[in-house]
Amino acid sequence: MDNPASRTIAVFGAGYIGLVTGACLAELGHRVVVRDIVPAKVEALSRGEVPFHEPGLSELILGNTERLRFTLDAREALAGAEVAYVCVDTPPTPAGDADLSRVHAVVDDLVSAPHLAAVVVKSTVPIGTGDRIRERLDRAGLSHVGYAANPEFTAEGKAVSDFLHPDRIIVGADDDATADLVADLHRDVDGPVVRMDVHSAELAKLTANALLMTRISFANEIATLCEVTGADIEKVMGAVGMDPRIGPQFLRAGLGWGGSCFPKDGVALKQLASNDGLYLQLLTAVIEVNNLQPRRALQRLKDELGGFGGKRVVMLGMAFKAGTDDMRQAPSAVVASRLLAEGAEVRCWDPLARVTEPEPWGRTTRYDDPREALAGAHAAIVVTEWPQLRELDWADVADSMAAPVLFDGRNLLDPAEMRAAGFTYLSVGRS
Numbered sequence: 001m002d003n004p005a006s007r008t009i010a011v012f013g014a015g016y017i018g019l020v021t022g023a024c025l026a027e028l029g030h031r032v033v034v035r036d037i038v039p040a041k042v043e044a045l046s047r048g049e050v051p052f053h054e055p056g057l058s059e060l061i062l063g064n065t066e067r068l069r070f071t072l073d074a075r076e077a078l079a080g081a082e083v084a085y086v087c088v089d090t091p092p093t094p095a096g097d098a099d100l101s102r103v104h105a106v107v108d109d110l111v112s113a114p115h116l117a118a119v120v121v122k123s124t125v126p127i128g129t130g131d132r133i134r135e136r137l138d139r140a141g142l143s144h145v146g147y148a149a150n151p152e153f154t155a156e157g158k159a160v161s162d163f164l165h166p167d168r169i170i171v172g173a174d175d176d177a178t179a180d181l182v183a184d185l186h187r188d189v190d191g192p193v194v195r196m197d198v199h200s201a202e203l204a205k206l207t208a209n210a211l212l213m214t215r216i217s218f219a220n221e222i223a224t225l226c227e228v229t230g231a232d233i234e235k236v237m238g239a240v241g242m243d244p245r246i247g248p249q250f251l252r253a254g255l256g257w258g259g260s261c262f263p264k265d266g267v268a269l270k271q272l273a274s275n276d277g278l279y280l281q282l283l284t285a286v287i288e289v290n291n292l293q294p295r296r297a298l299q300r301l302k303d304e305l306g307g308f309g310g311k312r313v314v315m316l317g318m319a320f321k322a323g324t325d326d327m328r329q330a331p332s333a334v335v336a337s338r339l340l341a342e343g344a345e346v347r348c349w350d351p352l353a354r355v356t357e358p359e360p361w362g363r364t365t366r367y368d369d370p371r372e373a374l375a376g377a378h379a380a381i382v383v384t385e386w387p388q389l390r391e392l393d394w395a396d397v398a399d400s401m402a403a404p405v406l407f408d409g410r411n412l413l414d415p416a417e418m419r420a421a422g423f424t425y426l427s428v429g430r431s
């Protein structure tokens, strides 16, 4: 029998956020229909197939088929729904703002559901979006429907566990009834509910990501200083992160961040401020440091090789981080494009990466086994911190390469061991 506290929920968007939200809400006992506009995606999901790699997600979907359905039809999703979750994507417009057209299209669909109690937005949106949605709902005769901003803080690769065991659940609502309803949906979730106004919830999400980006860029900038002074960034940040006021996370130097969130959210926050005449200098610098990271790494490798022209270079990793198949805005695309532009032959290896763009990948050769890719190569770059790279017999690999030169763009390997294995070994901030 259903839990009496369970609700009927329509989730709009079957991307990372929508699927994790829908599957986790079903796991919590709610009846959920997820609506997407892509027929092939809905068909695959109805067969229990998840279109991307996310640990634990297919198990959750398959384990909750009684309470979780997928549809193309907005009316079907909304039939009987008490709550509508908006989880569609908000890609950048040509001006760099967040494109809200998909969010607004969902809100327009809600006219067929006057019985709704609340609309909850999980998509990452600019500050003030809630006000505009409120006006749209009022114009559509839905002024009795509550509005809440409920930003998500899940990270790819551990999104299911982040949802079910969150650090905090932010509920931004301007009326208590709506805040109570959204808080109650999470009653069996192991994490504190933090209530606030809609504007603050919207800004909290963008600020959290911007601060994480700031830490990474700061670590990368200090890593550059390490390279010229002979200090070691791992030791520096290890010591710095022991201060409980600072903490050890997101201080890893490397090729910089990528993914579907940081690059988009960083620019969106900067643009949002500049639309109001504000210039966020620190955030601008944070983004600039990140843009330079892969280029700086390539310059150092190029100096070592005396140029890339005619050289066979292996990229170890393509995904924006380990544990995911996602390549959106990954530094790997910059690395591959630059290597090709400089005349290198580019070989790639990644255990999961899902290539969706023809460029630059159509001009590279992908291997299933890193050892095969490395045989006969003039240099390699660790682009993604895949742990299996630690298990390679690097002395064997060095023997098989035309020149054993490796740039460790994620400080994944041990410098002393790599040098003992015969490598000319470069890394970030560990000169």
Ligand code: UGA
Pocket (backbone or CB within 6 Å): 124, 152, 153, 154, 155, 156, 157, 209, 212, 216, 249, 250, 251, 252, 253, 254, 255, 256, 257, 258, 259, 260, 261, 262, 265, 320, 321
């Ligand atoms: C990020 C945030 O961590 C989530 O809290 C947030 O909910 C999510 O964005 C979002 O807005 O949806 P995600 O993009 O999945 O999650 O990835 P992260 O694990 O944060 O990594 C982002 C990038 O930073 C990766 O490219 C990673 O390699 C890089 N990174 C991370 C570093 O270069 N150094 C570090 O110390 C940590």
